[in-house]
Amino acid sequence: MKALVLTGIKKLEVKNVDVPEIKPNEVLVHTAFAGICGTDHALYAGLPGSADAVPPIVLGHENSGVVAKVGSEVTNVKVGDRVSVDPNIYCGECKYCRTSRPELCEHLDAVGVTRDGGFEEYFTAPAKVVYPIPDSLSLKAAAVTEPLSCAVHGVDLLELHPYQKALVIGDGFMGQLFVQTLLSEGVEEVTLSGLSDDKLKLNHDRFGAKTINTAKGEKIPNDAYDIVIEAVGRPETQEQAVEAAARGGQVLMFGVGNPDSKFSINSYEVFQKQLTIQGAFINPYCFEDAIALMGSGKVDVLPLLSHEFDYQDVDDFVNGRIKGVSKAVVKVAGENA
Numbered sequence: 511m512k513a514l515v516l517t518g519i520k521k522l523e524v525k526n527v528d529v530p531e532i533k534p535n536e537v538l539v540h541t542a543f544a545g546i547c548g549t550d551h552a553l554y555a556g557l558p559g560s561a562d563a564v565p566p567i568v569l570g571h572e573n574s575g576v577v578a579k580v581g582s583e584v585t586n587v588k589v590g591d592r593v594s595v596d597p598n599i600y601c602g603e604c605k606y607c608r609t610s611r612p613e614l615c616e617h618l619d620a621v622g623v624t625r626d627g628g629f630e631e632y633f634t635a636p637a638k639v640v641y642p643i644p645d646s647l648s649l650k651a652a653a654v655t656e657p658l659s660c661a662v663h664g665v666d667l668l669e670l671h672p673y674q675k676a677l678v679i680g681d682g683f684m685g686q687l688f689v690q691t692l693l694s695e696g697v698e699e700v701t702l703s704g705l706s707d708d709k710l711k712l713n714h715d716r717f718g719a720k721t722i723n724t725a726k727g728e729k730i731p732n733d734a735y736d737i738v739i740e741a742v743g744r745p746e747t748q749e750q751a752v753e754a755a756a757r758g759g760q761v762l763m764f765g766v767g768n769p770d771s772k773f774s775i776n777s778y779e780v781f782q783k784q785l786t787i788q789g790a791f792i793n794p795y796c797f798e799d800a801i802a803l804m805g806s807g808k809v810d811v812l813p814l815l816s817h818e819f820d821y822q823d824v825d826d827f828v829n830g831r832i833k834g835v836s837k838a839v840v841k842v843a844g845e846n847a
């Protein structure tokens with residue numbers, strides 16, 4: 511079978527490899543689509559993701575497909591099931607797993623990071639992280655269950671009420687997912703701040719978000735929002751998030767910054783406004799909710815997917831030679847997997 515293998519820092523090669531064997535508790539998935547995440551850009555450049563990726567490795571931690579084979583101990587899925595796979599595999603034994611914080615697992619294993627993922631025709635995963643999807647959900651949409659589940663986890667960490675006004679800073683793919691996720695939770699008003707006319711217009715016209723185009727000089731008001739989600743990861747937007755929060759506000763720092771970057775914070779402002787500042791890491795047990803949101807139509811990811819790539823396009827994309835990508839998926843076998 512063909513696989514796109516990360517063979518070294520900034521080195522991707524299409525190779526012919528053997529179809530992997532499964533263990534008794536594992537599933538063999540015929541890949542339909544695999545999303546390309548910002549984490550994949552980092553891993554390609556030799557930076558850490560949820561865990562370190564050691565070449566040679568097949569990336570692709572966002573994926574969907576059809577079950578091709580199941581191990582002797584598998585009972586939750588069967589051959590022919592259409593599925594999406596949660597990449598994160600928790601040890602279940604460290605202090606974080608044993609205190610209901612598996613996302614902080616000390617021995618995290620991950621499909622497409624520490625073990626081969628969806629940038630190949632067939633990949634394996636433990637059955638416990640393989641989720642059937644409903645007929646109402648396309649395999650292309652299901653390929654981005656993982657990023658939606660990360661948004662769900664972030665929102666789960668917040669105390670939400672219908673009266674609240676929320677701001678999402680950053681109109682990238684994750685920021686746009688947060689818009690729909692907040693609205694699906696009944697938040698009264700959601701504003702998206704960003705740089706792209708097209709993305710802002712889409713979220714206004716299709717999903718009902720208010721918008722702020724900072725590229726045109728429009729300003730984010732200070733002290734105005736009960737919920738602020740920072741989905742960029744840059745010091746200037748992180749500082750902006752704190753300033754935009756109203757008294758009693760909650761700030762979710764979701765954007766993944768450079769590991770060495772820092773931002774300034776006015777500690778008196780945190781005190782005086784009684785702010786809650788919260789991080790959010792990966793997606794513990796949020797796949798069922800993410801699948802339900804998409805299957806019910808409460809979240810529609812397809813309008814946010816701008817590009818569909820083949821293997822040979824991926825290197826050009828992560829190298830920055832393909833511009834204007836909002837969110838890309840790699841078509842492996844497609845809807846006919």
